[in-house]
Amino acid sequence: MFSTDFKTTEELPEPSPRLIDQVIGQDEAVKIIVSAVKNKRNVILLGEPGVGKSMIVKAVGEIISDFGEFKPYYIIAKPNLKNMERPIVEVIDGEYKEEHKEMPKLDFKTPNSTTLILIMIGAILISEYLLKFLPQQYLLAAVSIASLIVLIFGFVIILTSIMGASRTSMAGNINPSDLKPVLLYECKKRPLVRASAYNVTRLLGDIKHCPLGGRPPLGTPPHKRIILGAIHEAHRGILYVDEIKTMPLDVQDYILTALQDKQLPISGRNPNSSGATVETNPIPCDFILIMSGNMDDVYNLRAPLLDRIDYKIVLKNKMDNTLENRDKLLQFIVQEIKNNNLNPMTYDGCCEVVRIAEYLAGSKDKLTLRLRLLANIIKMANDVAMGKEVEELLGNFDEKGNYNPETQKDKKNKVYITAEHVRKVFDTGIYSMEKQVALNYIKNFKRYKHIVPNDTPKVGVVYGLAVIGSGGIGDVTKIIVQILDSKNPGTHLLNISGDIAKHSITLASALSKKLVSEKKLPLPEKDIDLTNKEIYIQFSQSYSKIDGDSATAAVCLAIISALLEIPLKQDFAITGSLDLSGNVLAIGGVNEKIEAARRYGFKRVIIPEANMIDVIETEGIEIIPVKTLDEIVPLVFDLSSIKKDNKKEEKSEEVAKA
Ligand code: ADP
Numbered sequence: 001m002f003s004t005d006f007k008t009t010e011e012l013p014e015p016s017p018r019l020i021d022q023v024i025g026q027d028e029a030v031k032i033i034v035s036a037v038k039n040k041r042n043v044i045l046l047g048e049p050g051v052g053k054s055m056i057v058k059a060v061g062e063i064i065s066d067f068g069e070f071k072p073y074y075i076i077a078k079p080n081l082k083n084m085e086r087p088i089v090e091v092i093d094g095e096y097k098e099e100h101k102e103m104p105k106l107d108f109k110t111p112n113s114t115t116l117i118l119i120m121i122g123a124i125l126i127s128e129y130l131l132k133f134l135p136q137q138y139l140l141a142a143v144s145i146a147s148l149i150v151l152i153f154g155f156v157i158i159l160t161s162i163m164g165a166s167r168t169s170m171a172g173n174i175n176p177s178d179l180k181p182v183l184l185y186e187c188k189k190r191p192l193v194r195a196s197a198y199n200v201t202r203l204l205g206d207i208k209h210c211p212l213g214g215r216p217p218l219g220t221p222p223h224k225r226i227i228l229g230a231i232h233e234a235h236r237g238i239l240y241v242d243e244i245k246t247m248p249l250d251v252q253d254y255i256l257t258a259l260q261d262k263q264l265p266i267s268g269r270n271p272n273s274s275g276a277t278v279e280t281n282p283i284p285c286d287f288i289l290i291m292s293g294n295m296d297d298v299y300n301l302r303a304p305l306l307d308r309i310d311y312k313i314v315l316k317n318k319m320d321n322t323l324e325n326r327d328k329l330l331q332f333i334v335q336e337i338k339n340n341n342l343n344p345m346t347y348d349g350c351c352e353v354v355r356i357a358e359y360l361a362g363s364k365d366k367l368t369l370r371l372r373l374l375a376n377i378i379k380m381a382n383d384v385a386m387g388k389e390v391e392e393l394l395g396n397f398d399e400k401g402n403y404n405p406e407t408q409k410d411k412k413n414k415v416y417i418t419a420e421h422v423r424k425v426f427d428t429g430i431y432s433m434e435k436q437v438a439l440n441y442i443k444n445f446k447r448y449k450h451i452v453p454n455d456t457p458k459v460g461v462v463y464g465l466a467v468i469g470s471g472g473i474g475d476v477t478k479i480i481v482q483i484l485d486s487k488n489p490g491t492h493l494l495n496i497s498g499d500i501a502k503h504s505i506t507l508a509s510a511l512s513k514k515l516v517s518e519k520k521l522p523l524p525e526k527d528i529d530l531t532n533k534e535i536y537i538q539f540s541q542s543y544s545k546i547d548g549d550s551a552t553a554a555v556c557l558a559i560i561s562a563l564l565e566i567p568l569k570q571d572f573a574i575t576g577s578l579d580l581s582g583n584v585l586a587i588g589g590v591n592e593k594i595e596a597a598r599r600y601g602f603k604r605v606i607i608p609e610a611n612m613i614d615v616i617e618t619e620g621i622e623i624i625p626v627k628t629l630d631e632i633v634p635l636v637f638d639l640s641s642i643k644k645d646n647k648k649e650e651k652s653e654e655v656a657k658a
Contacts, residue, residue, distance in 0.1 A: 050372025205229030
């Protein structure tokens with residue numbers, strides 16, 4: 001099973017402290033992301049939930065400091081005294097120090113009184129000069145002109161000083177501390193900033209509402225109400241946006257602008273708030289964008305944004321079931337135990353986790369990489385293992401309800417997670433809502449279902465197999481075919497909803513008619529006029545929605561049986577798709593389907609040969625792989641009754657002759 005032999009996980013080496021070494025099964029993706037980030041490329045990670053998208057980004061975040069030099073910086077916001085609604089945000093290189101908190105100088109444009117005084121002195125000097133050198137007759141005129149100049153300048157000085165005073169007193173209404181710049185963010189090492197796509201404020205920043213409002217007097221000045229966005233905090237680092245499905249279209253446009261311009265202003269986002277009138281200058285935001293989501297989520301992204309993403313990486317959801325990968329899964333178990341402080345696991349417990357990884361991958365040949373699910377199962381198995389302890393703990397209360405921990409101290413037995421605990425979690429399906437719903441469905445309906453395995457052969461009745469919903473539980477479906485002579489020939493489907501199922505049954509109907517009319521089947525021949533046959537196909541008591549083509553082979557057999565009136569044995573269930581040439585094609589959920597046949601007590605289950613590689617558990621039922629419909633026919637039709645009938649006929653003919 002594994003390359004090392006061990007009794008419990010305690011004997012195995014400690015997991016690496018570096019998160020990047022803990023990522024299992026996504027080596028390719030990790031390599032590409034590391035190189036993308038090194039080269040400042042944008043990336044989108046797509047994949048099923050719980051395959052490690054966030055983990056990989058977090059792991060890259062741990063090592064980005066190693067990717068070249070980083071210039072630390074800090075971001076401050078200052079009031080803009082010319083226009084308070086347009087606060088100034090600056091990104092400044094270096095480390096932030098207290099002295100950066102200086103008050104900005106009040107820069108009111110008052111007329112320059114020094115100049116005026118100089119002009120006045122000049123005017124007086126000129127007057128003196130005139131007094132000395134001008135002839136008497138001009139003197140009076142000159143003195144009057146000089147005193148007029150002095151008067152005018154004096155008036156201007158008085159007026160401007162009054163204006164200046166009033167402006168200064170206006171500024172005096174502002175609390176001086178409100179004029180201080182504020183530190184919005186300080187970044188000392190290359191940042192990795194995570195934000196969910198739906199959280200617009202977190203992503204792009206906002207301006208808080210000011211309850212006092214109005215200007216002047218001011219309440220909280222706008223520069224103190226700025227909320228920096230994740231795009232700004234990610235400057236010179238990585239912005240990681242998850243849940244891309246939820247990203248509003250206008251936010252996508254903003255992110256696109258930020259990527260292109262490498263700067264974006266912050267403005268108030270709520271139109272009903274006083275913040276709405278405030279907008280900062282464009283703030284630098286030069287970041288690498290990493291986004292993640294499920295495969296389909298990508299269709300929610302606008303094409304121009306998607307175009308800006310250089311690497312589009314799809315994470316794997318399965319890996320090959322090799323010794324090397326089983327060892328990796330073992331490493332994963334050890335990591336989960338360490339990271340979540342769980343009890344150690346026995347060797348058998350680890351083998352059981354591998355078996356579940358096969359089940360969840362749908363194949364013996366593969367191991368699931370939906371590791372969050374597997375991690376949850378391990379954690380719950382730990383809880384089950386601790387269950388006994390919980391009972392013991394509850395037993396430690398005396399009659400008066402006082403807790404007596406004495407017995408706990410005496411506890412010598414160490415708790416281990418065993419195969420039994422792991423299996424219990426898997427079988428009860430407590431890790432999955434869908435599985436529980438499916439289990440309840442089976443529990444509730446099995447007793448009402450008219451499924452009688454190994455019954456006497458019947459014409460037009462066959463047992464097909466299905467998987468209920470997405471719960472990973474299989475079920476047996478009884479398929480009944482009735483054929484009537486009618487003036488309206490055709491095929492009618494009952495209880496069948498999905499398009500794929502409908503098409504597959506049309507195919508089964510066409511193929512069975514062809515085979516019957518060509519008389520090439522290894523069955524007694526019969527002349528049938530197919531032009532007046534009305535075929536009814538019922539998926540009896542099938543309460544869950546059936547879609548897919550895995551019942552094609554079953555339906556085909558039931559129609560042939562009904563047309564030729566040859567009974568089908570009832571000791572088998574069958575799953576398999578068909579092509580028009582009668583080849584049996586692979587289906588999904590083979591393990592769940594075999595499990596269902598086993599649960600109902602069938603002796604045999606017929607499956608496509610191509611699915612044999614997927615089969616995990618072969619115990620308790622005969623599994624018959626088939627490649628073509630021809631191979632199935634001799635296995636399932638009961639010719640004994642026909643031979644008997646023929647013999648009877650022969651006998652009666654002989655009797656008649658005699
Ligand atoms: P996603 O973002 O794809 O939904 P996460 O990265 O949040 O998945 O994975 C959740 C948890 O599952 C991780 O914290 C880790 O415990 C486990 N896990 C998922 N994928 C991996 C992986 N590839 N290698 C190791 N552990 C994993």
